[in-house]
Amino acid sequence: xxxxxxxxxxxxxxxxxxxxxxxxxxxxxxxxxxxxxxxxxxxxxxxxxxxxxxxxxxxxxxxxxxxxxxxxxxxxxxxxxxxxxxxxxxxxxxxxxxxxxxxxxxxxxxxxxxxxxxxxxxxxxxxxxxxxxxxxxxxxxxxxxxxxxxxxxxxxxxxxxxxxxxxxxxxxxxxxxxxxxxxxxxxxxxxxxxxxxxxxxxxxxxxxxxxxxxxxxxxxxxxxxxxxxxxxxxxxxxxxxxxxxxxxxxxxxxxxxxxxxxxxxxxxx
Amino acid sequence: xxxxxxxxxxxxxxxxxxxxxxxxxxxxxxxxxxxxxxxxxxxxxxxxxxxxxxxxxxxxxxxxxxxxxxxxxxxxxxxxxxxxxxxxxxxxxxxxxxxxxxxxxxxxxxxxxxxxxxxxxxxxxxxxxxxxxxxxxxxxxxxxxxxxxxxxxxxxxxxxxxxxxxxxxxxxxxxxxxxxxxxxxxxxxxxxxxxxxxxxxxxxxxxxxxxxxxxxxxxxxxxxxxxxxxxxxxxxxxxxxxxxxxxxxxxxxxxxxxxxxxxxxxxxxxxxxxxxxxxxxxxxxxxxxxxxxxxxxxxxxxxxxxxxxxxxxxxxxxxxxxxxxxxxxxxxxxxxxxxxxxxxxxxxxxxxxxxxxxxxxxxxxxxxxxxxxxxxxxxxxxxxxxxxxxxxxxxxxxxxxxxxxxxxxxxxxxxxxxxxxxxxxxxxxxxxxxxxxxxxxxxxxxxxxxxxxxxxxxxxxxxxxxxxxxxxxxxxxxxxxxxxxxxxxxxxxxxxxxxxxxxxxxxxxxxxxxxxxxxxxxxxxxxxxxxxxxxxxxxxxxxxxxxxxxxxxxxxxxxxxxxxxxxxxxxxxxxx
Ligand SMILES: Nc1ncnc2c1ncn2[C@@H]1O[C@H](COP(=O)(O)OP(=O)(O)OP(=O)(O)O)[C@@H](O)[C@H]1O
Ligand SMILES: [Mg+2]
Numbered sequence: 001x002x003x004x005x006x007x008x009x010x011x012x013x014x015x016x017x018x019x020x021x022x023x024x025x026x027x028x029x030x031x032x033x034x035x036x037x038x039x040x041x042x043x044x045x046x047x048x049x050x051x052x053x054x055x056x057x058x059x060x061x062x063x064x065x066x067x068x069x070x071x072x073x074x075x076x077x078x079x080x081x082x083x084x085x086x087x088x089x090x091x092x093x094x095x096x097x098x099x100x101x102x103x104x105x106x107x108x109x110x111x112x113x114x115x116x117x118x119x120x121x122x123x124x125x126x127x128x129x130x131x132x133x134x135x136x137x138x139x140x141x142x143x144x145x146x147x148x149x150x151x152x153x154x155x156x157x158x159x160x161x162x163x164x165x166x167x168x169x170x171x172x173x174x175x176x177x178x179x180x181x182x183x184x185x186x187x188x189x190x191x192x193x194x195x196x197x198x199x200x201x202x203x204x205x206x207x208x209x210x211x212x213x214x215x216x217x218x219x220x221x222x223x224x225x226x227x228x229x230x231x232x233x234x235x236x237x238x239x240x241x242x243x244x245x246x247x248x249x250x251x252x253x254x255x256x257x258x259x260x261x262x263x264x265x266x267x268x269x
Numbered sequence: 270x271x272x273x274x275x276x277x278x279x280x281x282x283x284x285x286x287x288x289x290x291x292x293x294x295x296x297x298x299x300x301x302x303x304x305x306x307x308x309x310x311x312x313x314x315x316x317x318x319x320x321x322x323x324x325x326x327x328x329x330x331x332x333x334x335x336x337x338x339x340x341x342x343x344x345x346x347x348x349x350x351x352x353x354x355x356x357x358x359x360x361x362x363x364x365x366x367x368x369x370x371x372x373x374x375x376x377x378x379x380x381x382x383x384x385x386x387x388x389x390x391x392x393x394x395x396x397x398x399x400x401x402x403x404x405x406x407x408x409x410x411x412x413x414x415x416x417x418x419x420x421x422x423x424x425x426x427x428x429x430x431x432x433x434x435x436x437x438x439x440x441x442x443x444x445x446x447x448x449x450x451x452x453x454x455x456x457x458x459x460x461x462x463x464x465x466x467x468x469x470x471x472x473x474x475x476x477x478x479x480x481x482x483x484x485x486x487x488x489x490x491x492x493x494x495x496x497x498x499x500x501x502x503x504x505x506x507x508x509x510x511x512x513x514x515x516x517x518x519x520x521x522x523x524x525x526x527x528x529x530x531x532x533x534x535x536x537x538x539x540x541x542x543x544x545x546x547x548x549x550x551x552x553x554x555x556x557x558x559x560x561x562x563x564x565x566x567x568x569x570x571x572x573x574x575x576x577x578x579x580x581x582x583x584x585x586x587x588x589x590x591x592x593x594x595x596x597x598x599x600x601x602x603x604x605x606x607x608x609x610x611x612x613x614x615x616x617x618x619x620x621x622x623x624x625x626x627x628x629x630x631x632x633x634x635x636x637x638x639x640x641x642x643x644x645x646x647x648x649x650x651x652x653x654x655x656x657x658x659x660x661x662x663x664x665x666x667x668x669x670x671x672x673x674x675x676x677x678x679x680x681x682x683x684x685x686x687x688x689x690x691x692x693x694x695x696x697x698x699x700x701x702x703x704x705x706x707x708x709x710x711x712x713x714x715x716x717x718x719x720x721x722x723x724x725x726x727x728x729x730x731x732x733x734x735x736x737x738x739x740x741x742x743x744x745x746x747x748x749x750x751x752x753x754x755x756x757x758x759x760x761x762x763x764x765x766x767x768x769x770x771x772x773x774x775x776x777x778x779x780x781x782x783x784x785x786x787x788x789x790x791x792x793x794x795x796x797x798x799x800x801x802x803x804x805x806x807x808x809x810x811x812x813x814x815x816x817x818x819x820x821x822x823x824x825x826x827x828x829x830x831x832x833x834x835x836x837x838x839x840x841x842x843x844x845x
Contacts, residue, residue: 005377007415132622139382164375171419179663181646182624182655183676183723205665212709216372219335224373225389225437227427228357233388233397 003135004167005252012054012132017141019244019251020133026255027129031122033259036265037114045129048100056135062126072120079116080108088112111269139163139213144234157227161217163208168217176202210266274604279307279473280439282329283351285342288323288332296339297323303344305475307440308467308689312484312505313320313477315494316519316742318712321477322368325443326492326569329354329363336673342754347441351726361390361828364439366447368740370423370430371659379405379429380414380423386437397436404432409455421588423450423658424738424768431459431666434743441473442466448478450658451610452768456480460487461620479742482523482813485542493518510540521743524813524833525611530623530838544813548820555843556825560693567827573602576637577623583631584618594786605757607773607794608766610783611808615765617658619783620733623764624653636731654729658736660720667697669711669719670704674816676727688795694726698752714745721752731762738769748778771812774798774831782807795829 006085007013012020031043050057085094085107100106142163146156180202240248261267277330289296295803298320305311313321326332330351332338347362367373376382380401387397405411408428413421414572418429427450434442441830442463448456460483474489476554484491485505493501493508501508501518508515515522529541541547547763577600584593593604595617600606608616621627622634634641635771636652657663666672670691677687695701698718703711717737724732736754740748750772757763767773773780773794780797782790784807790797798804798811801819811819814836818828825843830836 007378043623044483073798091759138377139380140376167419175662176665178626179657179665179677180675182650182657182663183727184625184647184650184679185675186483186645186679187649202361202665205667208667209665216369219331220373221358221375222335222366223329223367224375224386224433225357225360226385227355228361228389229393233391233394235388237396 003060003131005135005138006056007138008055010054012134012136014049015136015247016240016244017137017145017238018240019248020137021103021145022248023251024129024133026251027125029255030258031125033262034268035115035118035268037117037121039267040118040125040145043125044121044128047125047132050132051128054132054136056131061131065124068123068127072123075119076113076116079119080112081106083109083112083115085109085111088269090269114269140234140236144238147232147234148238160222160226161214164221165214165217168213169206169210172213173202173206176205196230277307278347279471280348281305281344281346281473281475282440283327283342285327285340285344287339287341288327289339291335291338292337296497298327301327301342302499303327305462305473307473308471309490310463310467310474310476310488312488312491313424313475313494314479314481314484314491314518314520317714317745319519320496321494322445322496323497324444324492325365325477325498326478327351328441328443329365330354330359333364338469354430357389360386360437360439362439363441363443364437365443366431366434366445367523367663368445368449370427370450372431374418377417377419378414379410379418382418383432383436384431386433390437396581400436400438401432402836403437408432408436408459422613422617422700423739424452424455427451428455428612439472441475444474444476446476446478446740447476448480448483450612450736450768452808453770453810454805455612456483456768457810463487471703479521481509481515481521481603482525482623483684485523485526493520495519506540506542509542510538517746519742521746525817527815527833528817529838531833532840544816544820547817550842551821552824555821555826557823566843573604576602577633578635579622579629580634581632582622582629582634584615584622584627585630586618588630591630591784593629594621595785596790598781598791600762602762603757603760604779605753605763605777606765606779606781607777608764608781608783609706609768609770609773609809611785614783614807615786616783616788617735620655620735620764620766623731623733624655624828625649626655635756636699650676650729651727652681652729653731653733653803654719654724654727656724656732656734656737658739660716663720663723667707668704669700669706669708672719673709673723673726676723680727690726694722697725697755698722699748714741714749717745717749718752719739721749725756729761731764732756734763736766736768738772746772770798770809774812774815782809784808795831798831799828 027043031040034040079099085096085155088094088111095110096107097110098108100108143160281303283301285298285301287296288298301324307448313324314621317322323332326336327344334356342812346359349359351359351448363382371410374382374668375385383401383404386395387400408431410432412427419428427447431447448459451459459494463474463476465489467474488505491505492499509522509526512522512527523540525544525547528547529539533539562655572573579596579598582593582596583591596619610616618627622629625641625644636649649834664672666675673691674687677690695703698721700715700718711719720834721734737749741749753763753765754776777794780792780794781788782797789807798815799819801816804811813832814833818826818830822828825841830839
């Protein structure tokens with residue numbers, strides 16, 4: 001839901017949902033087995049390039065990433081201090097950049113800092129790669145996949161309403177904000193703290209509203225025959241094409257070689 | 270005919286002694302008897318809060334399955350006892366268009382949304398595609414297939430909601446106020462469509478709403494509700510020719526039957542059901558006038574200073590197509606302006622520019638002589654109060670008082686002043702002692718008043734109200750309009766959007782017609798409404814009294830008359 005699906009026809013939009021999910025899985029595994037920030041930086045780069053390739057409105061990511069920046073900084077600081085030099089295999093990483101306390105207390109290690117960078121990049125990779133999926137895949141395709149996986153009806157219902165509920169809530173939040181602005185509230189201006197503060201008055205009505213809204217949503221869905229039959233028709237069948245198989249095989253090869261490389265101690269700190 | 274009529278497909282039988290919502294203290298429905306045959310068109314009318322929606326929800330099992338409570342009785346829809354089948358199973362045969370269009374739209378694009386129902390019913394793909402095409406065309410949304418559902422106007426959303434149910438090809442079609450946000454021609458087209466569905470597929474139709482004129486022509490039978498009971502049932506012409514009864518039931522009689530009634534003298538009743546009937550009858554009675562007069566209405570007052578001026582204002586939501594094209598409007602202080610036009614013509618988009626919720630992509634807008642581009646909405650809202658199209662879009666607080674206080678707090682009024690203003694504004698709209706009520710416990714009409722109050726409390730000089738009477742009953746609509754009139758008399762400038770031509774004619778002193786993002790007509794109401802042919806092109810039907818006056822022009826009837834009373838007076842003076 002980071003970037004909502006938008007119907008355009010790029011190569012990524014055309015790929016099968018399974019190929020894309022497999023790719024996402026692969027990039028996640030690779031991100032988590034390597035500790036090196038360089039490798040993780042490439043993963044961020046690849047995800048970003050894919051987003052650009054999919055013609056996604058990248059600026060919107062600011063909304064997600066900006067609030068994360070303080071967290072990133074805290075992560076970098078904490079990892080820098082918590083890992084003692086002995087935790088690292090390479091000499092370079094055992095280097096100490098500076099001490100926080102006198103008498104060599106609380107050393108800040110190069111390795112710790114690099115580890116922090118890796119963690120930050122992992123998060124970025126997750127955000128970007130999942131955005132690729134949400135921007136290029138329709139909810140209907142994902143639901144169809146669930147159905148193919150023989151997910152029980154009740155579970156599918158919960159997931160479907162959940163998925164459909166998020167944009168409804170988003171829209172509601174926007175409306176409340178607009179309503180407040182028209183009554184003299186200054187929202188979306190000023191510094192970070194002010195912005196967060198101005199968001200609080202929306203939160204309460206949102207929570208109150210969400211119960212009512214989820215009820216209404218359920219009524220409306222039943223009313224449109226959701227769950228009336230054992231099966232439902234999918235307008236477009238999800239289908240693996242030759243391209244999907246080729247790409248999946250390539251992803252597989254990359255994944256296997258990554259795991260192999262990891263076993264040869266590539267990309268450790 | 271079956272000897273057990275409830276076993277005939279497409280019929281509805283109900284005998285409900287009572288229904289009470291779980292959290293309610295009074296019965297919502299009492300002693301409801303329903304007997305609807307296959308292929309009938311039934312209209313359900315009555316004041317807001319009289320139980321129309323609850324009645325309709327009996328028919329597809331939403332009551333008692335989803336809305337639990339005390340339920341005593343039985344409803345048999347399409348031979349199925351609603352208590353024994355799930356709502357989703359019933360939905361295969363009984364389609365229901367819910368009152369709130371927005372909650373019924375799930376998918377990202379229009380065609381997917383309309384396909385949602387039929388795919389749940391496992392229609393095969395070709396059938397779904399055909400159903401989607403047919404339904405969209407039927408509701409006037411051809412060409413909207415791949416539009417995003419989030420970028421639709423209020424009326425367009427309502428049309429999508431109708432199409433979504435149509436596509437499920439129900440045998441019984443239930444519609445809860447489906448035309449409340451439609452433009453006049455769109456409304457007529459929906460009734461036409463229902464008529465066709467009945468003729469071609471023998472669909473049973475039950476429709477609620479406040480459209481007296483259309484109900485008169487299209488429904489076979491009317492049910493009028495009051496306090497949870499069906500208090501009147503019968504042919505619509507029977508009800509509407511009894512003006513007193515109609516008004517007592519809180520229903521607006523069609524202008525044409527009212528004209529007939531007012532022209533009757535004592536013993537001889539004149540009954541008109543259509544404009545042409547009325548014109549034919551009066552043509553016989555009136556003498557041709559040698560000098561048909563062309564009455565140009567006096568132009569709207571335009572001496573006072575200009576407070577809103579737009580200069581080639583253009584707007585587009587997505588850089589591709591422009592929704593507003595070179596709008597040039599000057600609004601003077603103290604005017605009462607009605608904006609009218611087809612759904613999606615750009616009325617709401619335009620009005621959102623007046624307080625800066627939207628900023629022109631091109632061109633300029635001046636408020637009180639200042640270029641509004643550099644003034645933020647919070648600042649502008651001190652001068653321009655904006656009430657949204659749907660009150661539920663703007664109500665968010667947990668109590669009436671909090672809701673009204675929100676803006677006052679933002680402006681930094683102290684507690685004493687806030688208290689005073691809340692009290693004053695609630696008295697003004699007739700909602701004293703409502704302070705502590707939760708907004709969602711209020712009826713739609715009251716919520717609409719609350720939405721207006723929350724803006725009024727800040728005493729803006731200019732008041733912009735988007736469709737203030739949508740979904741309100743006749744009395745509610747009149748109350749809202751007289752409220753605006755009172756504000757107008759106090760010196761406020763009023764700009765209101767409406768699809769109710771009668772209200773526009775009766776209350777506004779200037780009407781601006783939008784079509785396809787442009788201003789196509791801008792004049793005093795009398796001058797606007799007499800241009801029948803042009804208006805038709807812009808999806809607007811003038812009030813019936815105007816049409817009658819138009820047709821009687823050769824007989825010396827003035828054609829700048831707007832209200833029923835003015836017209837009747839004029840006709841009477843010629844008859845003698
Ligand atoms: N948020 C949006 N994004 C994209 N397009 C939009 C958006 N809102 C409205 N539109 C489109 O702009 C046009 C004008 O919409 P607008 O809401 O101004 O119409 P309106 O005249 O108020 O109609 P109605 O009588 O149905 O309320 C419509 O074609 C509509 O589909
Ligand atoms: Mg509108």
